Amino acid sequence: MAGDLVPFLLMVLTQVCYAGMNITSKLAMESGMNPLVLVAYRQIFATLAIVPFGYLMERKTRPKITLHILFQIFLCSMTGVVANQVFYFIGLKNSTATISCALTNILPAVTFVLAVLFRQETAETMKKPGLAKIVGTIICVGGAMLLSFYHGHTIGLGGSNIHWTYIDTLRDSNSSTKSNFILGPLFLMLSTVGWALWFIIQARLSEKFPAPYTSTALMCFMASIECGAIGLLVEHNISGWSLQNPMWLVASLFAGILGSALAFFLTSWTIQTKGPLYASVFSPLLLIIVAIFSWALLRETLYFGTAVGSVCIVVGLYAVLWGKNKEMKQGHANEDEMSIAAEEDDDQKRDLELQSYDVLHHSNGNYQVSRGDKQAQFQ
Numbered sequence: 001m002a003g004d005l006v007p008f009l010l011m012v013l014t015q016v017c018y019a020g021m022n023i024t025s026k027l028a029m030e031s032g033m034n035p036l037v038l039v040a041y042r043q044i045f046a047t048l049a050i051v052p053f054g055y056l057m058e059r060k061t062r063p064k065i066t067l068h069i070l071f072q073i074f075l076c077s078m079t080g081v082v083a084n085q086v087f088y089f090i091g092l093k094n095s096t097a098t099i100s101c102a103l104t105n106i107l108p109a110v111t112f113v114l115a116v117l118f119r120q121e122t123a124e125t126m127k128k129p130g131l132a133k134i135v136g137t138i139i140c141v142g143g144a145m146l147l148s149f150y151h152g153h154t155i156g157l158g159g160s161n162i163h164w165t166y167i168d169t170l171r172d173s174n175s176s177t178k179s180n181f182i183l184g185p186l187f188l189m190l191s192t193v194g195w196a197l198w199f200i201i202q203a204r205l206s207e208k209f210p211a212p213y214t215s216t217a218l219m220c221f222m223a224s225i226e227c228g229a230i231g232l233l234v235e236h237n238i239s240g241w242s243l244q245n246p247m248w249l250v251a252s253l254f255a256g257i258l259g260s261a262l263a264f265f266l267t268s269w270t271i272q273t274k275g276p277l278y279a280s281v282f283s284p285l286l287l288i289i290v291a292i293f294s295w296a297l298l299r300e301t302l303y304f305g306t307a308v309g310s311v312c313i314v315v316g317l318y319a320v321l322w323g324k325n326k327e328m329k330q331g332h333a334n335e336d337e338m339s340i341a342a343e344e345d346d347d348q349k350r351d352l353e354l355q356s357y358d359v360l361h362h363s364n365g366n367y368q369v370s371r372g373d374k375q376a377q378f379q
Helices: 002-030 035-058 067-093 095-115 128-149 167-175 183-208 212-234 246-274 276-280 283-297 306-378
Strands: none
Touching: 002 035, 002 067, 002 246, 002 283, 035 067, 035 212, 035 246, 067 095, 067 183, 067 212, 095 128, 095 183, 095 283, 095 306, 128 183, 128 276, 128 306, 183 212, 212 246, 246 276, 276 306, 283 306
């Protein structure tokens, strides 16, 4: 019981960290913070937080860092951070926190499509797992399109009784900030493509360099330089980089320490303990938490299209995960059958060798006896 409770609580805590990052980041950007500056600070604080883990936990087991490994980590930083997080925060600024979290759930579907294109996955339509992944991908994409381009009427949830004076004042002073419900989802979907590419590259990197904390620290360090350079090209004013605004400081620290370092640590531990599928199942929980906090604190309006599209994305997500889980179980079963068959072949070979040895041994004995008899007869 305790062995199942701890991973469950840790994954819930991880989703709370991601939810808090989305809420605080949305507030920081509504107060005037440039999303590219926020991404750069996130990588800086994440690097400072992850480096101690990489040094302490992998200093004895860390493989040699070669130029080829560094190049792969560079590709991870360009896809998993620059493409993923830059597009994500721009999309978050131009949409709502609820839509942003809903669209992140199309990640397994996008990863499946790219993996098929890179020949790391197969799309077998004649088998249930393959068909589930294909149908789930179609449902995810359909839900994303519905969520992005159709709103419909508002769902009346009533007004929130929670009134945080600081947030109310902040939002009133920046009431001119408007969302772009076409540009925002578009950037969010591009963010998911970058994230999916990172998964494919990271899978190859993990085989050659099994030191996740070190590789993540190096990735965040490279991304700090890359995102910092991009941010400086867009935001020239020193005031745009100042963290004297409390909301900007909180959002940067939250995104870097809790949204990156702690979330990565908890997710990695859970994957090692319960497997990657277990960790993936909790991603829709983020959507629920963010939807509640967005309604309560940010006064977000929930549209019918957003709700239906989110449900479609979650259904498609679980269809893809179900198909992937079935394929993994079948793969393990096939490996077990092959290992059993190999053991049986080895046993048969050993039996044949023993039989051959016995036949040879007895033949030699009979020859000697018959030869002795002949010698006796000859004498």
